[in-house]
Amino acid sequence: MKLLNTYKKIALFVGVLTLAACAHEDQPSESQLNFNQPAKTELDKWIDANYVAPYNINAQYKWNQNTVDNSRYLFPPTINKVQPALEIVKQIWLMSYATIGGADFVKKIAPREIVLVGGVNSNSNGTRTLGIAEGGQRITLFEVDNINKSNRAIVSEFIHTIQHEYIHILNQTKPFDEQAWGKITPSGYTATWHLETTQASRELGYITSYARSNVVEDFAETASIILISTKAEYAAILAGISSPKARADIQRKEAIVVQYFKDTFNMDFYALRDEAEKNTTYVINN
């Protein structure tokens, strides 16, 4: 058994060697990645102070190919249009919801990122996409270069986009009853909504032609049109519809919107509208 003992010793020695063999590997040195933060401009600091710090929302205006559709021909905004656009967004959307829904409302349910694009986003059917809401996380706003705070029509269209996209974000977070909604005007939805006139669509029970593209857009359009209109303006829209059924259908949709805000977020939708109107007037006059 002597030989076996010798083997045992050798085996032990080799085993120790095996364990020790790789023990002297280099310790990891400092990262080779360059993680220096780029210098912040005045605008970046303003965004930090007004969006990132209070709301945890990043406002991205510099071009990043990963946050846009590269098959489209888009471009970043002109730098001096960025702050005015973000001021409008903050005043009319963030502050209105904060007042009515509570200070923490938009902090909890908000896109984590707002992407600003300077140019037009053209679709092949000749329409323009004004905004996109994705996965409850990101809102992209187009045509930022056209912003002119003193032009009510431009500001209204821009606000319409924000309100519309935020309704999508809310829906993407807490769904509404799509089936009940779809039963109100089941037959008028069409892919060629852009060929319809607003008035004709209203006579069918849709607040805009775009509302006819599908149930989700219908909800967002109904809610956002009420939000960007004053009480009197909205009443005038309803009064302009000659079909009593169409008018009743829009009011039924309105009721679902109001109920959705009440049940899901415990918010008074009409109070929100009044607050948004107040803030819109403020933006245009300042």
Added chain:
Amino acid sequence: MKIKNIFRYLVVAVLAVQLTSCTSTEVEQKFDKTPTERLDAQKSELQEALLTSPEGWKAVYFTDDKQLGGFTHLFKFTSDGKVEMASDFNLASTTKSTSEYEIQLGSTVSLVFTTKNKIHLLSDSNPLTAPNAALQGKGYLGDFQFLYYGEENGELIFKANRSNGDGTSKEIRFVKATAQDWTDLPKNIDMIANVVGSSSRPLFRLFETNDGTTKHQFDFAFTPKTRFSTSNSIETGSTAVNNMGIGYTPTGIVVSPAVEVKGQKLTNFVYNAVDGSFTATGTDGVSAVIKYSDKPLLLTDDYKILLPGKPYAWFGFYIDDYTVDASTNSTLFFTELDKINAMLPQGQEIASVQLYLNHSLGNFIYYTFVGRAAIFHYVDVVEDAAGKKVILKHKSWNGNATAAAPNFLASFDKYLTDANGIYVKKENFRLVYTNTVYTFTSSSSPFRMTTWKLN
């Protein structure tokens, strides 16, 4: 001894592992540095290179030279992430403005113009500014994220991040700019009119290559909105084409793809203000030229329809009918019509210009008016067989051989009765009606009238 054998094998196996276990941990290093270090090095190389040229950089950006021309951009980068830019996209864009840039690290190092400036004008999908219907929603197919491919002879080489439809992506070269480049940029805009062509120049334009011994001729058509020219060979049996994207320079044009003559690549054409031509010169007598000609590129025998002995032929241009809309009428022709009206008394104006050949009354130009009697200008028709044209030789006004031309008609009439002759062409288009269309072109001035053949 069985267990002993097992131990033996085990020991051998462990030893074998021992010997091999640490041999392959070292991968053969093809480079001195890690990929991260190399990307970082390339990033700082580009950053430094951008700052090396004191007057910045110049790039003529041909986004797709199969359908669009080139746009000259000037860039001046600063170390704080700002870039001053101007371009010859339009007159307004020649004024420089500042925006931001970044050197981004993705799959490779790229230069990105992160906020809007002149270069983004090429990526504007606004339907109102589309260069043509096919590019609706695509702007000028431009990009502003340029992948860095290194430096060559002091030039920075980039490729657009956005690839063309065929999978290729366009190379963009940054060459060092001079102070002169910045001050001369508006001159590129002035050059546009010269490429478009002037109505005071001869009517025909051609593109001609010369390899030192033989010349090849092409027609030349240019679309200003796309900055693109098309040229098809005018030689019988040849299907050669020479389509080019055109970029403007203060002294002429730069084209892409290059014109290849006898293996030489010609890209820079110099403008000659005297005759309106653009010439690119190579070596050994090789050249290419875009030039004007009073002579149609293709001469036909269509003129023979006017000759004596042929059947009666009647042609007419009418001011209040579709003949007036023909694009083949030249500017000079309309100017001369206006001149007639300006000299006529109030309430009178020219209504038509007609040509009667081999009529029972003879050959004559027949002018009709609103508010006054028609005028006959009798002529003899003389053939210029070598030049493939006819000369309408004055005989008499209204049958009176000694009468002078009516003063209001003299200027207009001299183009039709050009002593050097007129070219006659049977066109292959129609003007609404089924009548054949003929044009009459003065051989020594840019005067061309479009008519219907009326019998």
